[in-house]
Amino acid sequence: MSDLDPTSTLTVRGGRGDVAAEPVRELLTSRTVALGEGTQVRRLLPNLGRRMVGAWCFVDHYGPDDIAGEAGMLVPPHPHMGLQTVSWLHDGEVLHRDSLGSLQTVRPRELSLMTAGRAIAHSEESPRDHPRILHGAQLWVALPDAHRGIEPHFEFHAELPVVTGHGLRATVIMGELDGATSPGTAYSPLVGADLELAAGTYGRLPLEPDFEYAVLAMSGDAEVDGVALTPGSLLYLGCGRSDLRLRADSGAGLMLLGGEPFDERIVMWWNLIGRTGEEIAHARAAWTAGERFGTVDGYSGERLAAPALPNARLKARGRVR
Structure with a gap:
């Protein structure tokens, strides 16, 4: 998926400064961003x-959207x-194409993991015949x-390890959780997990x-460490936790995101991550010239122009404003 904001700015992120060394409860709100043609997303990282x-440096939450009779996602x-892109669905289907020739339909709770490395291009769209709900x-x-x-x-994993107990079902998307390890390739210590909470979970x-750690609320109402979450919110939890209290009076869906604080500063602009502004400028020039990133075959439409x-x-900035 892409950052389609035409006013993208250069920012430096990362480093261990401003990482909470103790547990915190910092509730982050989203901003609404247009994605492709007709899809609205709630952007939670990067955040003010x-x-x-x-x-984890970018989090978008979208849906549930009723796309019956519509094209749906068109990126x-x-x-x-x-960077790596991690695509995760609760409802619907997304068709992934990339400049390596990959063609994959992704369905709920299947891992689509694209490692960009030095350079890649891709597109994402709802299949022509697609389910009614996209989330x-x-x-x-x-x-x-x-x-x-x-x-x-590009990696695709239809089967992922699951941890269960006390009304909780956790699918391990990336990294390791409670002894279960995802088959997705990770290049730094991290974890990503989809949490399904049954009614009455405590x-x-x-x-x-x-x-x-942080927790993204996907659906339903839940309490995380005593903080009530509604869909489309992100609760930052800091470090120093050996466990996390979860509660749901009715069914709820969450995503757990965590990792060792990233001990590097990065420049993130548009859909590119580098270490200097000059590096980003060279990559932008290569994309504009049709070089380096390859060609995505099969998508019916023009590629995106760089802002x-x-x-x-x-200007160097830390992990928080």
């Missing part, structure tokens, strides 16, 4: 208050570098410097104290 959670070909999340993981120039590749989820780079000089 916080830019990263571990290596034209666009570039990525220096999901799109996330990015920043690649550490040692791996950000690797060759691009329990604790084991965590890694050295990780920082203009900002006039202001790049």
Whole structure:
């Protein structure tokens, strides 16, 4: 998925400064952003208050949207570098195409994981014959410097490990949770999990104290560490937790995101992650010239044009404003 905001700005994120070393409860609200043709998303990272959670640097939540009789998601070909995209559905289907020749229909609770590495392009769209409801999340993981120039590749995992107990069903999307490990390739210590809470759930989820965490509310109403969450909100939890209290009087869906605080500063602009503004400018020029990122075949429409780079000089910023 893409950042389609034409006013994209250069920002530097990362580093261990401003990482809460103790548990906190910081509720982040979203801003609404147009995605492709007709889809609205709730952008939760980067946020005015916080830019990263571990290596997770981008979180969009969309739906549930009734797309019966409509085209649904239409995100034209666009570039990525220096990151991984994690596509996650609760309802609907999305057709992934990329410049490696990958063609994959992604369905609920299947992992679509694209590692951009040095450069890749992809598109995402609802299939012509698609389910009525579309609901999901799109996330990015920043690649550490040692791996950000690797060759691009695409992974699809229809079967993922599940942890259950006390009304909770946790599907491990990335990393490890309670002894269960995702088959998705990760390049830094992190975790991503889909949490299904049955009505009457009241329990604790084991965590890694050295990780920082956040919880994305997908559906229903739930309490996380005593904080009431509604769909489309993100609760930042800081570090220093060995477990997390969860409660749901009725059914609810959450996503747990966490990881070791990312000990690098990154420049994130549009759909590109680098380390300097010059690196971003060179990548933008390559995309505009039709170089480096390859071609996405099969998408019916034009590729995205890159927005203009900002006039202001790049200023170093920490993990929070």
